[in-house]
Amino acid sequence: MKAGDEIPPLTIPVTRTLIVAGAIASRDYQDVHHDAELARRKGSPDIFMNILTTNGLVGRYITDHFGPAAVLKKVAIRLGAPNYPGDTMVLTGTIEDVDGDTVTVRVIGANGIGNHVTGTVTVSQGSAR
Amino acid sequence: MSDDLLARLKSYEGCPAAVARTGKDPVNAPMIRHWCEALGDTNPAYTGPDAVAPPTMLQVWTMGGLTGHDTRTQAYDELLALLDESGCTSVVATDCEQEYVRPLRPGDEITFDTVIESVSARKTTKLGTGHFVTTRTELRVGPDLVGIHRFRILKYAPARRPEKKPPRPRPVVNRDNAGFWKGVEQHKLLIQRCTACATLRFPWLPGCASCGAPDWDTVEATGEGTVYSYVVMHHPPFPAFDPPYAVALIELAEGVRMISNVIGTPYEKVRIGMPVRLEFQSYDDELVLPVFRVAEEAAV
Numbered sequence A: 001m002k003a004g005d006e007i008p009p010l011t012i013p014v015t016r017t018l019i020v021a022g023a024i025a026s027r028d029y030q031d032v033h034h035d036a037e038l039a040r041r042k043g044s045p046d047i048f049m050n051i052l053t054t055n056g057l058v059g060r061y062i063t064d065h066f067g068p069a070a071v072l073k074k075v076a077i078r079l080g081a082p083n084y085p086g087d088t089m090v091l092t093g094t095i096e097d098v099d100g101d102t103v104t105v106r107v108i109g110a111n112g113i114g115n116h117v118t119g120t121v122t123v124s125q126g127s128a129r
Numbered sequence B: 001m002s003d004d005l006l007a008r009l010k011s012y013e014g015c016p017a018a019v020a021r022t023g024k025d026p027v028n029a030p031m032i033r034h035w036c037e038a039l040g041d042t043n044p045a046y047t048g049p050d051a052v053a054p055p056t057m058l059q060v061w062t063m064g065g066l067t068g069h070d071t072r073t074q075a076y077d078e079l080l081a082l083l084d085e086s087g088c089t090s091v092v093a094t095d096c097e098q099e100y101v102r103p104l105r106p107g108d109e110i111t112f113d114t115v116i117e118s119v120s121a122r123k124t125t126k127l128g129t130g131h132f133v134t135t136r137t138e139l140r141v142g143p144d145l146v147g148i149h150r151f152r153i154l155k156y157a158p159a160r161r162p163e164k165k166p167p168r169p170r171p172v173v174n175r176d177n178a179g180f181w182k183g184v185e186q187h188k189l190l191i192q193r194c195t196a197c198a199t200l201r202f203p204w205l206p207g208c209a210s211c212g213a214p215d216w217d218t219v220e221a222t223g224e225g226t227v228y229s230y231v232v233m234h235h236p237p238f239p240a241f242d243p244p245y246a247v248a249l250i251e252l253a254e255g256v257r258m259i260s261n262v263i264g265t266p267y268e269k270v271r272i273g274m275p276v277r278l279e280f281q282s283y284d285d286e287l288v289l290p291v292f293r294v295a296e297e298a299a300v
């Protein structure tokens, strides 16, 4: 593994259930993540995924690839195009740096309207564990 | 925006937003399992006797849930209020940066402190103009730092979307009621009358409910009436209407009843028995409807 290598994509169907379940599992009760009528009243076309769920999916993408021994050290994400129900998000990753046991991955999650999330994950591969 | 406002916003940089707050729940297996189920995360590291929490759950352990935290600092409340007052009433999370110092395990009791790290100048975004507020939270278990969570929100004034109200629904005009709508066009409220037995009927129907005769002529209503009954419409809000509003069953002086709106009177002041008088209200170029206004002598 070296800088520039790509890791296989992960496709996430953005269902209404995922958005609501993710919001509730992350204790985020902002109405825009579960109540379409109130979301529309605030100018959004529908409910949309909360940042904690996106953060969790980015983490899952990396640990799915590196395996259960891998340990996340840092996750830094920025949100762009919202994840609305019915869309699909495809997570892709590019190895940015390999330093001994530690790997830095640039992650992009693209949906039908643009990049939902861009970020960087630092993971320890956990070979010592 | 005035420089004064920016200076006031900036003065909160470095102020605490949360001090020595305790997580509502200790790190625990059920919340971990619910998270993994929701996100489809099957990593075995998160289950079993040696389970750790998914590191990306870091913020979850600080969340206030439905009832919130009862101890936000005055500084953070003031900052948010100042932003609200400047029109930035909406909020969206934009960035999350987390460092995981050590894995969290069921039983870990989290305490945390949050500092307002920075408040940006007014920025224009796709959502509207606003300020980015960045906070930095340190999570501890006992005295030990276990994670750092930097979070950025945009407090913004939503960009005005030209809000064009959909038109009021059109009446369904058919062979049986065309005469009524023709009358309305001419600002006449026409009641059907059976030519066989002289019974008045409203709304318009093809035959007489009294004697079954099909033939009819019309009587023009005087326009006097009373509120026979009413409801106040609160919910759901239909696009062309502004709830709450009163929908009334009006008994006309001629004895028939019709459904209409009572206009010119607050919805909560409409009462059964109120005398009302017919008016023709124009809603747009194509739509005129008979409505009722509280008669002068009973005006409230």
Ligand SMILES: [Zn+2]
Residues within 6 Å of the ligand: B194, B195, B196, B197, B198, B199, B208, B209, B210, B211, B212, B213
């Ligand atoms: Zn008759």
